[in-house]
Each structure stands twice: as C-alpha cells, then as structure tokens.
Amino acid sequence: MSPDDLKKQAAARALELVRPGMRLGLGTGSTAKHFVDLLGARVAAGLDVLCVATSEATQAQAMALAIPMSTLDQTPELDLTVDGADEVDPQLRLIKGGGAAHLREKIVAVASKRMVVIADDTKLVETLGRFPLPIEVVPFGLEATRRAVASAIAASGAAGEIKLRLRPDGSTLVTDGGHFILDAHLGRIEQPEALAAALNAVPGVVEHGLFLGIASCAILASSSGLKILGTIE
Ligand code: 5RP
Numbered sequence: 333m334s335p336d337d338l339k340k341q342a343a344a345r346a347l348e349l350v351r352p353g354m355r356l357g358l359g360t361g362s363t364a365k366h367f368v369d370l371l372g373a374r375v376a377a378g379l380d381v382l383c384v385a386t387s388e389a390t391q392a393q394a395m396a397l398a399i400p401m402s403t404l405d406q407t408p409e410l411d412l413t414v415d416g417a418d419e420v421d422p423q424l425r426l427i428k429g430g431g432a433a434h435l436r437e438k439i440v441a442v443a444s445k446r447m448v449v450i451a452d453d454t455k456l457v458e459t460l461g462r463f464p465l466p467i468e469v470v471p472f473g474l475e476a477t478r479r480a481v482a483s484a485i486a487a488s489g490a491a492g493e494i495k496l497r498l499r500p501d502g503s504t505l506v507t508d509g510g511h512f513i514l515d516a517h518l519g520r521i522e523q524p525e526a527l528a529a530a531l532n533a534v535p536g537v538v539e540h541g542l543f544l545g546i547a548s549c550a551i552l553a554s555s556s557g558l559k560i561l562g563t564i565e
C-alpha cells in the first residue's frame with residue numbers, strides 16, 4: 333500500500349466521526365487534503381456541516397468542493413478539527429507546520445472541542461524533534477528574533493541549527509499571515525513543554541509548531557491496519 337493510500341485510510345476513519353450539523357475545522361497538508369476530498373463527497377450527497385479552514389489552500393479546496401465554509405469570527409466554537417501532523421509522540425504531543433500553516437492550525441484546533449490527527453504511522457516517534465520545528469516569526473527584527481529563539485532553545489536544553497525557510501526558487505517563504513518561518517533542526521526535543529514556554533516568551537515569535545495537550549486522538553495508518561492513540565469517540 334502506498335503512503336498516499338495510508339493517508340487516505342486515516343482520513344476515511346476520521347470521516348466516520350463526523351455527524352450531521354457538526355462545525356468542523358479543516359486541516360492543511362496532503363493527509364488533510366484527503367479528508368476534505370472525502371468530506372466533499374459526503375456534502376455532495378447531502379451531509380450538513382459548516383467548516384473553517386486552516387489555510388488559504390484548504391479554503392480554496394473546500395470551496396471548490398462546495399463545502400459550506402465559515403470563519404472563526406462567525407463560528408468561534410467548533411466541534412471537531414481533523415488535521416495532519418509532522419510528528420506525533422505516544423503522549424499525543426505533535427510537531428506541525430511542515431506546510432507553514434501551524435498558526436491558523438493551532439488557533440482552529442484550540443477553538444475546537446476535539447482535535448483528531450490523521451497520519452501514516454511513519455509520523456509516530458518516541459521523541460519529538462527529528463522533524464525540524466517550525467517557528468513562525470514576524471519579519472521585523474528577524475536576526476534579533478533568530479538570536480532570541482536560539483537562546484530560548486538553549487535554555488530549554490535543546491540545540492541545533494536554525495534555518496529561515498525558503499521557497500524552492502530561493503525566495504523567503506511567507507505564510508498566509510504574512511510572516512516568516514524559522515525551522516529549528518533539533519534532532520531530539522527532550523522537554524517539549526519547557527521549549528514551548530521559552531519560545532512563547534520571545535517577542536517576534538508568533539507561534540511555534542509544538543502542539544501540546546491539544547490533540548485528543550491520532551489515527552495512524554500502516555500496512556497492517558489502523559493504530560489509534562487516545563480516545564476516538
Ligand atoms: C501543515 C501541517 C501538516 O498537517 C503537516 O505538515 C503534515 O502534512 P502531510 O499530511 O502532508 O504530511 O502541519 O502546516
């Protein structure tokens with residue numbers, strides 16, 4: 333089974349959690365894209381839901397599928413958000429932001445009663461950090477903020493190179509919110525809570541990709557079946 337088939341299987345299981353009338357947060361990335369496609373088919377068949385997207389890309393996909401869309405201003409409380417992740421640990425702590433959408437993803441997930449993660453099981457790790465941690469920063473004062481981020485990382489006991497994220501053409505990647513991303517290549521994050529607190533205290537950091545205590549369930553697909561972390565229903 334291909335990695336894409338596994339992502340689709342996880343998305344299909346998450347779709348079973350959707351009930352008529354639900355207000356949904358729609359994630360970003362290749363796995364979340366499967367969920368939105370499957371949801372679009374259900375909506376076309378008559379399912380009544382109202383959704384908020386976590387990125388311009390997901391918004392465009394959902395609108396093309398005629399999924400009824402709202403905003404967190406009009407619909408500030410959601411029932412369920414389904415989103416992918418770059419890493420998941422056994423305690424349901426996540427790294428997100430590989431698709432540069434973690435700011436909106438975190439706002440939408442926290443506005444939801446539940447966040448369910450969908451992924452293939454290669455995303456499951458014992459210790460977070462193999463995937464570079466995305467840190468969204470304002471463009472103003474970039475170098476000063478980068479140094480403050482490096483100090484915060486060191487203070488939390490982690491270490492590694494910090495790289496400004498670029499587009500394939502070499503230009504600086506700009507997020508949907510007009511910010512830049514610093515990717516921290518840490519290898520291992522032994523104390524995610526300490527690192528999150530240290531990064532939260534840096535002026536210029538808009539949001540980092542550590543999602544701690546936010547997800548209540550992860551659906552992880554492998555060729556031998558689905559593995560569920562946390563509580564699914
Ligand atoms: C985007 C994200 C994605 O959910 C994460 O990068 C996983 O993406 P994919 O499903 O394509 O592996 O956090 O900001």
